[in-house]
Amino acid sequence: MIVTMSPEVPGREIGEVLGIARGNIVRARFFGRDFIAGLRNIVGGEVNEYSELLEEARHTAFDRMVTDAGNLGADAIVSFRFTTSAIMEGTAEILAYGTAVKFK
Template sequence: MRADIIVTTTDEIKGHEITEVIGLVRGNVIRAKHIGTDIIAALRNLVGGEVSEYTKLMAEAREQATDRMISDARLKGADAIVGMRFTTSMVMAGSAEILAFGTAVRLKQK
């Protein structure tokens, strides 16, 4: 449920004024590849094309990291998250961390 928290990559939200900066909020997830997906990916590598299984895996990881970031903001009493970004890093061979982060703020309608 995201309707109560506005999330944006911009530093401002049209029609609103930031009245308080709460601070950094973040959510992360570490996902590992599956051997079955690796076999499919190896076959796709022979013929070319998108490895949709990995695309789906990363999309789900981004959603989960975003949901965790929003939960962090909600716990801190935020109305919105501005300057939201993603970053990815390899943790070990076959697994990656997705981190969603931004600045939690309180808003007032203009």
């Protein structure tokens, strides 16, 4: 599956727009990670525990979007984006979305 942030794929002509492909995940913080992150906050620097948590969430949301596009019969996803939102304290939604298309 070709996934691009641009509205087109160089060298390919879009024949049909199938709709929006999306994948999301809601992740909650974990007390153990919060504790370690709190200690890191005292000394400064990157909070690896949260970076890893969000990286895993982005991968899951991306994979779910690609699966959704495949179910639509897409050859590619164009205009791909990520967005995040807070659901409640300590949780966040990661949404991956784009336009599922078929090539001519």
